[in-house]
Amino acid sequence: MTDTTARPASPTLDEVAVLAGVSRATVSRVINDSPRVSPEAREAVRSAVAQLRYVPNRMARSLVTRRTDTIALVLNEPNTQVFSDPFFASIVRGVSATLADTDLNLVLLTARDEREQQKIGRYARQGHVDGVILMSVHSNDPLPEILEEAGIPLVLCGRPFDGRDLAYVDADNSGGAELAARHLLSTGRRRIGTVTGPLDMIAGVDRLHGWRSALQAAGVEAAPRMVAEGDFTEAGGARAMAELLEDAPDLDAVFVASDPMAVGALRTLRAAGRRVPDDVAVVGFDDAAVAAVCDPPLTTVAQPLGDMTPLLTELLLRQIDGERAESRIVPTRLVRRASA
Amino acid sequence: MTDTTARPASPTLDEVAVLAGVSRATVSRVINDSPRVSPEAREAVRSAVAQLRYVPNRMARSLVTRRTDTIALVLNEPNTQVFSDPFFASIVRGVSATLADTDLNLVLLTARDEREQQKIGRYARQGHVDGVILMSVHSNDPLPEILEEAGIPLVLCGRPFDGRDLAYVDADNSGGAELAARHLLSTGRRRIGTVTGPLDMIAGVDRLHGWRSALQAAGVEAAPRMVAEGDFTEAGGARAMAELLEDAPDLDAVFVASDPMAVGALRTLRAAGRRVPDDVAVVGFDDAAVAAVCDPPLTTVAQPLGDMTPLLTELLLRQIDGERAESRIVPTRLVRRASA
DNA sequence: TTGAAAGCGCTAACAT
DNA sequence: ATGTTAGCGCTTTCAA
Numbered sequence: 001m002t003d004t005t006a007r008p009a010s011p012t013l014d015e016v017a018v019l020a021g022v023s024r025a026t027v028s029r030v031i032n033d034s035p036r037v038s039p040e041a042r043e044a045v046r047s048a049v050a051q052l053r054y055v056p057n058r059m060a061r062s063l064v065t066r067r068t069d070t071i072a073l074v075l076n077e078p079n080t081q082v083f084s085d086p087f088f089a090s091i092v093r094g095v096s097a098t099l100a101d102t103d104l105n106l107v108l109l110t111a112r113d114e115r116e117q118q119k120i121g122r123y124a125r126q127g128h129v130d131g132v133i134l135m136s137v138h139s140n141d142p143l144p145e146i147l148e149e150a151g152i153p154l155v156l157c158g159r160p161f162d163g164r165d166l167a168y169v170d171a172d173n174s175g176g177a178e179l180a181a182r183h184l185l186s187t188g189r190r191r192i193g194t195v196t197g198p199l200d201m202i203a204g205v206d207r208l209h210g211w212r213s214a215l216q217a218a219g220v221e222a223a224p225r226m227v228a229e230g231d232f233t234e235a236g237g238a239r240a241m242a243e244l245l246e247d248a249p250d251l252d253a254v255f256v257a258s259d260p261m262a263v264g265a266l267r268t269l270r271a272a273g274r275r276v277p278d279d280v281a282v283v284g285f286d287d288a289a290v291a292a293v294c295d296p297p298l299t300t301v302a303q304p305l306g307d308m309t310p311l312l313t314e315l316l317l318r319q320i321d322g323e324r325a326e327s328r329i330v331p332t333r334l335v336r337r338a339s340a
Numbered sequence: 341m342t343d344t345t346a347r348p349a350s351p352t353l354d355e356v357a358v359l360a361g362v363s364r365a366t367v368s369r370v371i372n373d374s375p376r377v378s379p380e381a382r383e384a385v386r387s388a389v390a391q392l393r394y395v396p397n398r399m400a401r402s403l404v405t406r407r408t409d410t411i412a413l414v415l416n417e418p419n420t421q422v423f424s425d426p427f428f429a430s431i432v433r434g435v436s437a438t439l440a441d442t443d444l445n446l447v448l449l450t451a452r453d454e455r456e457q458q459k460i461g462r463y464a465r466q467g468h469v470d471g472v473i474l475m476s477v478h479s480n481d482p483l484p485e486i487l488e489e490a491g492i493p494l495v496l497c498g499r500p501f502d503g504r505d506l507a508y509v510d511a512d513n514s515g516g517a518e519l520a521a522r523h524l525l526s527t528g529r530r531r532i533g534t535v536t537g538p539l540d541m542i543a544g545v546d547r548l549h550g551w552r553s554a555l556q557a558a559g560v561e562a563a564p565r566m567v568a569e570g571d572f573t574e575a576g577g578a579r580a581m582a583e584l585l586e587d588a589p590d591l592d593a594v595f596v597a598s599d600p601m602a603v604g605a606l607r608t609l610r611a612a613g614r615r616v617p618d619d620v621a622v623v624g625f626d627d628a629a630v631a632a633v634c635d636p637p638l639t640t641v642a643q644p645l646g647d648m649t650p651l652l653t654e655l656l657l658r659q660i661d662g663e664r665a666e667s668r669i670v671p672t673r674l675v676r677r678a679s680a
Numbered sequence: 681t682t683g684a685a686a687g688c689g690c691t692a693a694c695a696t
Numbered sequence: 697a698t699g700t701t702a703g704c705g706c707t708t709t710c711a712a
Contacts, residue, residue, distance in 0.1 A: 010465070010467075012704095012705055012706085013705065013706065013707095014705080022682080022683090023682065023683045023684075024683085024684095024705090024706080024707090025682070025683060025684080025685095025707080025708080026681085026682060026683080028706070028707060028708085029681095029682090029707095031706095032707080036681060036682085037681070037682085038681060038682085041681080041682080055462070055465045055466055056466065056705085056706075057403070057466065057467055057704085057705050057706070058466040058467055058468060058706095059399045059400075059402040059403045059408075059467055059704085059705080059706090060399075060403050060688090060704070060705030060706040060707090061705075061706055061707075062399040062688095062706090063397070063399045063400050063403055063687095063688045063689065063690085063704090063705080063706070063707090064687080064688045064705090064706055064707045064708075065688090065706085065707070066688085068399075070463075070468070072447075080429060080433055083429045083432075083433075084424040084425065084426050084428070084429045085424065086424050088424070089420060089423045089424045092423075092450060093420055093423075093452070096450060096452075096456070100455065100456065100459075105459070105463050105468075106449075107412075107447040107448065107449060108447065108448035108449070108450065109446075109447060109448070110432060110436060110446075110448065112433070112436075115440065116436070116440065119440075119445065122395070123410075123445050125350075125395045126395055126396065126397065126398040127350075127397055127398055127399055128398060128410070128445075352688095352689055352690085353689060353690065353691095354689080362698075362699085363698065363699045363700080364689090364690080364691095364699085364700095365691085365692085365698070365699060365700080365701095366697085366698060366699075368690070368691060368692085369691095369697090369698090371690095372691085376697060376698085377697070377698085378697060378698085381697080381698080396689085396690075397688090397689050397690070398690095399688085399689080399690090400688070400689035400690040400691090400704090401689080401690055401691075402690090402704095403688090403689080403690070403691090403704045403705065403706085404689090404690055404691045404692075404703080404704045405690085405691070405692095405704090406704085
């Protein structure tokens with residue numbers, strides 16, 4: 001039985017060369033924008049390419065150039081909920097926008113368990129991509145090591161946990177959290193709790209650390225009962241806020257370490273009959289740089305994702321070119337919105 | 341200046357062959373699990389592979405096999421908001437789980453404008469992937485045609501707009517919407533509005549159509565003022581519900597064509613002082629098959645994503661194998677939850 | 681400016 | 697069961 005649905009073989013360089021009446025090498029030069037081609041030859045090739053609808057075979061090309069011209073953005077997140085966090089979408093959009101007018105391709109890879117992480121390691125080692133941007137690194141995460149050992153150019157979105165010498169781009173999470181706590185202190189609050197991010201992520205740890213520093217510097221107690229761990233989701237924020245109200249019913253302010261969590265925390269506060277900001281002032285942390293995720297808008301710490309995403313790709317491209325890339329920490333700032 | 345950070349060249353088949361004391365062909369056979377290899381040779385190769393940490397070069401392999409063993413899941417969505425819809429996450433998770441214990445790789449590609457769509461078309465034609473699953477097709481969408489013309493195996497997630505003969509998997513959206521409307525009718529409601537999905541998407545159109553059919557079959561008016569167009573987001577649902585209340589203040593029930601929109605619609609209803617379900621009964625449409633996205637849980641139409649995602653990959657693999665793939669429509673059903 | 685030829689790392693006949 | 701050989705489609709010296 002013959003295969004009637006077979007795809008038509010795509011044209012090759014040779015066929016273009018024959019049609020254009022030149023050699024393969026010349027066609028290749030035209031394709032690759034070499035200046036060493038006569039205008040006539042260039043034109044002949046161009047028209048042959050158009051006529052045959054020729055598209056270069058990337059496998060063949062990569063085999064010799066050792067380049068794929070594609071980079072991977074890895075979403076390394078066991079928690080499926082978090083996957084629809086606007087923060088992810090913002091990074092994806094930003095990186096993809098940065099790459100839009102280059103001829104680099106961007107592919108997204110997701111890993112939810114160790115098996116999938118190994119699969120991604122394999123994918124990278126097999127030479128599918130020139131480099132990797134890794135998001136959402138957890139404390140016990142094997143992926144950074146897998147990729148580092150494989151010698152794949154790598155940039156982390158977020159400071160690595162163990163001080164390993166990997167290139168990364170991160171916001172000044174600790175400084176941002178300090179700003180938040182100092183803002184609350186400056187409005188006279190003294191019993192300031194915090195809903196943290198997941199503490200197996202550096203952003204969670206750093207933001208908690210900044211909160212603690214600010215309170216201690218002001219001589220205010222940063223007691224364990226004032227801390228509840230969330231998971232960066234709305235539901236998690238609501239849950240953590242409920243814990244906090246239980247453990248520290250006297251709190252008069254709270255720093256919530258991400259905006260989706262802040263939305264959940266506000267819901268809990270309202271359900272508990274606490275007025276915001278009169279009874280409890282709230283400061284959020286705007287992961288996604290999307291204004292007004294909640295109503296009324298909070299005072300938030302803004303991290304400039306618009307600055308971070310170009311840096312991510314810049315550091316990666318530098319490494320792909322064999323240069324060394326300095327990690328970067330971008331400043332955060334306090335944004336006061338209408339209420340709170 | 342020498343490049344000091346150059347990556348160590350990865351070992352090749354030849355080096356493995358030399359170390360194992362066999363020919364390249366034998367190594368290749370071992371790698372590809374051919375039965376025509378002696379146990380001794382197999383063992384020698386295995387140990388050489390381990391020793392050299394050999395990983396096959398996929399470019400070289402693909403060049404001859406014409407297979408990349410990777411498929412692309414394309415998120416074709418201009419509206420960034422929608423990108424964090426749990427529906428997307430569910431499909432991604434489902435397809436990725438289906439592929440987890442195969443040796444197929446999954447890459448996600450996103451397109452937000454025509455330029456990015458063209459880039460994806462190019463990516464596919466260059467031979468990076470064996471096939472494409474395309475999500476979120478809009479009415480004026482060039483991507484299905486681009487990919488079809490390129491001869492890439494293709495499965496749409498959602499019925500194509502213009503009746504084109506493309507393989508697809510879809511839920512019975514029209515039937516589901518009928519179920520929803522009939523349920524509301526059966527509880528005695530007669531002024532039943534609908535918040536639709538975007539009407540440039542087939543799911544939006546079909547669900548509107550099902551609503552209309554059910555009302556007309558029951559001899560109930562399905563007036564334009566009872567219809568407000570949303571965009572599948574929570575904010576859009578809230579907005580559309582507000583329009584609806586304006587145009588049809590007398591409505592006593594509403595079919596909201598997606599769960600995120602239902603959450604928004606409920607917020608609007610409550611803000612307007614309408615009690616749910618006493619004043620206004622609500623039925624949602626559970627795109628993400630995640631129970632209880634809102635509180636209290638709604639009666640919803642459930643589409644079985646758990647069935648759809650294996651079908652998507654099945655149809656695609658069939659096409660990749662050169663067979664013809666029959667499109668599939670999976671049934672929806674009504675799920676009555678606590679309230680409403 | 682152009683062409684001829686070698687070769688990237690692998691698979692797949694074919695021969696043994 | 698194993699080795700030899702001929703490519704896959706492209707880039708890239710090297711000559712001309």
